[in-house]
Amino acid sequence: MSAMLLSLPMPAEVRFGRGSIEGLLPLCESFGKKGFLVHGASIKKSGKLASVLSHGKSQPALWEHEGGEPTLTQTTALRGYIREVAPDWVIALGGGSVLDLTRAAAGLAKAPGSVLDYHDGAEIPEATIPFIAVPTTAGTGSEATTVSVLTNTATSVKKSIRHPSFMARLVILDPELLESCPVSVLAASGMDALTQALEAYCSRGATALTDSLAFSAAEKLYAALPAACEGDNAALDDLLLGCYMAGVALATARLGLVHGLAHPLGARYEAAHGLVCAFCLPPVLAFNRSAIPEKYGKMEQLFGEDPLVAVETLIQRLKLESPFRGKKLENKEAIIEESLASGSTKANPREVSREDVVTILKTLFA
Ligand SMILES: [Fe+2]
Structure with missing residues (x-):
């Protein structure tokens, strides 16, 4: 057993x-x-x-x-x-x-x-x-x-x-300590934290304890991130706390395909890790939906709308720009191989094939 x-x-x-x-x-x-x-x-x-x-x-x-x-x-x-x-x-x-x-x-x-x-x-x-x-x-x-x-x-x-x-x-x-952080850094790193909360929540390694931490972290981050980026200093408390809680959750639950992609892409394209995560998140959310419908139902309650729509709207509200759009995908084979070999990808709730990575990369570099 x-x-x-x-x-x-x-x-x-x-x-x-x-x-x-x-x-x-x-x-x-x-x-x-x-x-x-x-x-x-x-x-x-x-x-x-x-x-x-x-x-x-x-x-x-x-x-x-x-x-x-x-x-x-x-x-x-x-x-x-x-x-x-x-x-x-x-x-x-x-x-x-x-x-x-x-x-x-x-x-x-x-x-x-x-x-x-x-x-x-x-x-x-x-x-x-x-x-x-x-x-x-x-x-x-x-x-x-x-x-x-x-x-x-x-x-x-x-x-x-x-x-x-x-x-x-x-x-x-x-x-x-976050008060002197530039808004662009606050936004990108906050998207990393939110991605980590959601990936830890959806991960194969999730437990009842990591779920409660990750879900509550996502709730705090989703509310605090836009507020903090729009000048509400009081929101920095929940941003920092949510980020820490997501960190505790992922230390046990691990992450998912977003982070599996983010490392090989981040090493080759000059972009903040959080920005890479932000733009990998929507296609991965779409990809994982069929594997964990119950958790998607709970995330829909958290966001008040479909998680995919909520994340895309948040990216727009934070005025983030894709580090990939219009760029050429180089070292494609190495990126695919490293994404598939990543421990994060192995924790993804849906099994990931080579073709799945190719499809997501196509969306990112459209
Ligand atoms: Fe991350």
């Missing part, structure tokens, strides 16, 4: 609320004296980094992420500096890219192999340095997972590495 797994891996401690960022360094100091903090450019520019640092007794070593989605080269460089500093704890303060980059670099700090070895599938040893995640965008839900998505720029292969010990020991969710 098979039993449904109802345990949910999640960070040991999660603090949510406006102003909660002030407690970051004091809380981290309980892990040891020597700290390390990785951040993005915008948090420094906004002056918030200086404010965060002003609350600590001692100053952590700093590393500024040069930007873009994390690559193996960036991970190797950061890992080298973490090894040099030998900190007692490592904070990632930034968007999904900063979180994924830092988790991988800190998680592999004491691992003997190269970052490439582990990206190619070598067994990852237990990570021992406490990892602390503080998201400044609401998108990937990376703060709730044990996964880092990294790109090998030499081969254009974008895939994830993961280990249970990569889970954050502490997460701070402070909606005020």
Whole structure:
């Protein structure tokens, strides 16, 4: 007999609320004296980094992420500096890219192999340095997972590495950190979060617990995303919370074909991950409908209309533009192969064939 797994891996401690960022360094100091903090450019520019640092007794070593989605080269460089500093704890303060980059670099700090070895599938040893995640965008839900998505720029292969010990020991969710986030980033990353909530809900790996988290996350995100993008700062609370809840759900339930397509496409087309997800979502929603009619009925209640129509209307309301429309589909065979091999695609509720991927790619590049 098979039993449904109802345990949910999640960070040991999660603090949510406006102003909660002030407690970051004091809380981290309980892990040891020597700290390390990785951040993005915008948090420094906004002056918030200086404010965060002003609350600590001692100053952590700093590393500024040069930007873009994390690559193996960036991970190797950061890992080298973490090894040099030998900190007692490592904070990632930034968007999904900063979180994924830092988790991988800190998680592999004491691992003997190269970052490439582990990206190619070598067994990852237990990570021992406490990892602390503080998201400044609401998108990937990376703060709730044990996964880092990294790109090998030499081969254009974008895939994830993961280990249970990569889970954050502490997460701070402070909606005020999102206030300086540009609307275009808020919209694209919010679409990633909504896609993740819906894919986790529809996934083959869904359980009763992940369903309740994913459904409630989708409800919050669907209401909060347009409001937040139209200037309602109060909506940032639900955006950040919904994103985290979707992250907890997907860490167990996994995702689906949207994310199976998003990695090979994202590695080859210059576009934000959330934007790629947003435009892959409608054709995948149409494709999966026949496999899980009951869940589509529940999503229809959530959206107040057909889920496919609701998502298309939301994309228009957020004024998102397709990163594929009118472009030429290049490396088609590799994209198809990588999409089919993806763990996300394997969790998709409907079996996916080569022809199905070809049909969806045709729609995307029409
Ligand atoms: Fe995603």
